[in-house]
Amino acid sequence: MTAMTVSGIDGAPTANAELLSWVREVADLTTPDRVVWCDGSDAEWDRMTAQLVEAGTFVKLNESKKPNSFWAASDPDDVARVEERTFICSAERDGAGPTNNWMDPAEMKSTMTDLYRGCMRGRTMYVIPFCMGPTDAEIPMLGVEITDSEYVVVSMRIMTRMGASVLPLFADRGGSFVKGLHSVGAPLEPGQEDVPWPCNDTKYISHFPETREIWSFGSGYGGNALLGKKCYALRIASAIAHDEGWLAEHMLILKLISPEEKAYYVAAAFPSACGKTNLAMLQPTVPGWRAETIGDDIAWMRFGEDGRLYAVNPEFGFFGVAPGTNWKTNPNAMRTIEKGNSLFTNVALTDDGDVWWEGLEGEPQHLTSWLGEDWTPDSDKPAAHPNSRYTTPIAQCPVVAPEWNDPQGVPISAILFGGRRKTTVPLITESRDWQHGTFMGATMSSEMTAAAKGGKGQVRRDPMAMLPFLGYNAGDYFQHWVNVGKGADADKLPRIFYVNWFRRGEDGRFLWPGFGENSRVLKWAIERIEGTAPATETAIGYVPAADALDLDGLDVPVADIEAALAVDTEEWKAEIPLIEEWFEKIGDRLPTSMRDELEALKLRLGA
Ligand code: GTP
Numbered sequence: 001m002t003a004m005t006v007s008g009i010d011g012a013p014t015a016n017a018e019l020l021s022w023v024r025e026v027a028d029l030t031t032p033d034r035v036v037w038c039d040g041s042d043a044e045w046d047r048m049t050a051q052l053v054e055a056g057t058f059v060k061l062n063e064s065k066k067p068n069s070f071w072a073a074s075d076p077d078d079v080a081r082v083e084e085r086t087f088i089c090s091a092e093r094d095g096a097g098p099t100n101n102w103m104d105p106a107e108m109k110s111t112m113t114d115l116y117r118g119c120m121r122g123r124t125m126y127v128i129p130f131c132m133g134p135t136d137a138e139i140p141m142l143g144v145e146i147t148d149s150e151y152v153v154v155s156m157r158i159m160t161r162m163g164a165s166v167l168p169l170f171a172d173r174g175g176s177f178v179k180g181l182h183s184v185g186a187p188l189e190p191g192q193e194d195v196p197w198p199c200n201d202t203k204y205i206s207h208f209p210e211t212r213e214i215w216s217f218g219s220g221y222g223g224n225a226l227l228g229k230k231c232y233a234l235r236i237a238s239a240i241a242h243d244e245g246w247l248a249e250h251m252l253i254l255k256l257i258s259p260e261e262k263a264y265y266v267a268a269a270f271p272s273a274c275g276k277t278n279l280a281m282l283q284p285t286v287p288g289w290r291a292e293t294i295g296d297d298i299a300w301m302r303f304g305e306d307g308r309l310y311a312v313n314p315e316f317g318f319f320g321v322a323p324g325t326n327w328k329t330n331p332n333a334m335r336t337i338e339k340g341n342s343l344f345t346n347v348a349l350t351d352d353g354d355v356w357w358e359g360l361e362g363e364p365q366h367l368t369s370w371l372g373e374d375w376t377p378d379s380d381k382p383a384a385h386p387n388s389r390y391t392t393p394i395a396q397c398p399v400v401a402p403e404w405n406d407p408q409g410v411p412i413s414a415i416l417f418g419g420r421r422k423t424t425v426p427l428i429t430e431s432r433d434w435q436h437g438t439f440m441g442a443t444m445s446s447e448m449t450a451a452a453k454g455g456k457g458q459v460r461r462d463p464m465a466m467l468p469f470l471g472y473n474a475g476d477y478f479q480h481w482v483n484v485g486k487g488a489d490a491d492k493l494p495r496i497f498y499v500n501w502f503r504r505g506e507d508g509r510f511l512w513p514g515f516g517e518n519s520r521v522l523k524w525a526i527e528r529i530e531g532t533a534p535a536t537e538t539a540i541g542y543v544p545a546a547d548a549l550d551l552d553g554l555d556v557p558v559a560d561i562e563a564a565l566a567v568d569t570e571e572w573k574a575e576i577p578l579i580e581e582w583f584e585k586i587g588d589r590l591p592t593s594m595r596d597e598l599e600a601l602k603l604r605l606g607a
């Protein structure tokens, strides 16, 4: 770690003039006590985590249970992404489109400059150079986050490739890196004592797609504050991808290996807290099949020279939902975090210095809840916040694919879209072709979860699981997907499927057991690609009959499987006005091909 004074830039470990002048400009505006360039070393981690323990932000976990790991509780009001406070500040309002909050970039910059003025007083300003995706990529995707949060620095160390190892990549890159400015917005007066989780009631998560900038203020949490993740790798990258002809998507990347040792790569877009991490670390229950993980949240996909679509995971760690994670649902996540070197935010703390959350094994009789309160089994509040998370290195995952760090990426055979729907949407449906698959993605719907503030349980359209993460106009985005298909060799495109692990019976139970059993559904998808599995053509696409799935050894009544697979014409007819309303909202930039797909669906349904 190279310290430098605020006024002098002499100690800076880079000669990139653009970077140096930006750092100086931000320091002049935010007036921190000192500026520190992060090197990503173990010594830096040790120093920063010790400082966070000292500040009361972190509690060090029991070394024999979770080595080198820490518990943190956020401010109770800073627990999730804030979609209402997230802005796409494109030059024109139309650039952000009908689904994003928009503000004129100059106006936003003026408002936020006032907020940033002096906002790092009494704090340290950290400069974090990072790279999204492998550092040996032909064009490494660079970024710099400036932050006044130590929690962000140690989180970025897990979630991105950062520090001294990536700084040399900036040497000859001029200004071609994404600039992310972040402040918790809590300056300290001389002598004022800090709080464990500084933040501000006023929050802005702003993106400037044309200039590839991110300005974040007031939150220290996850996707609001770790700017390499949703802000860069999805919102800014989706705008870059649109310009350059590739795809930046909210997708996991999974490698499936058949009993014949043939590898298939699958990408899957599910909205936040709808099962990406779980599917990414799948432990198949179908005999002979194995799975390996490439990524659990974001996929960058570009065409290779062979005409196939190749996916790279831009991230370096997992920021996974804790509740519901256990040795049965996701043993590989459990094995990953057991190795330590992890952070746990807003879970509960056990009396012996370990972590606990709803759904985890064990029946603790006493805990410290995420709110810092005593918790017993009779408590009427959950011990862990529903959006509590673990932050852990991908490299520790016992089933990480050997090629996870390959800058070429992996060739995708299948894309899954899926949401959380109690009704209507079958366990799996195969699209008729790429354009129909794009329609499935564009009209996807899901019940909202705790991953964003507000609206939990409400059904909303979440196209390609990108509603909160699109950096430009949704109509243009659909057209971009259609164009990607048109420009490609149809035989080489991934096959598109629509899945729903969350359909319920009348008594509210899940009809499908999910988790490792999802391998049975994936097996059918692979067999469709190989041309060996039967399917029934329905109004909404190709759906398997129950006996087309490998259900060997599965202890679920066939009636439930049939109900999970059912295509109910009446339920789908009821969906049509909702899709029409959604397309209305997209407005005149909706591709005519999407309108055509809707008309064709109505015709097939007799609607
Ligand atoms: P983000 O990190 O917010 O993007 O979420 P995610 O899509 O990675 O979701 P994750 O895998 O963390 O799962 C969210 C919740 O859904 C957890 O509580 C899981 O236990 C639950 N879940 C995941 N897969 C399944 C499934 O197949 N069936 C059921 N019933 N629940 C599931």
Ligand code: SPV
Pocket: 080, 081, 221, 222, 223, 224, 229, 230, 271, 272, 273, 297, 319, 451, 452
């Ligand atoms: C999501 O909400 O989709 C997440 C968590 O993966 S966050 O990083 O907060 O966006």
Ligand code: MN
Pocket: 250, 271, 272, 273, 297
């Ligand atoms: Mn996510």
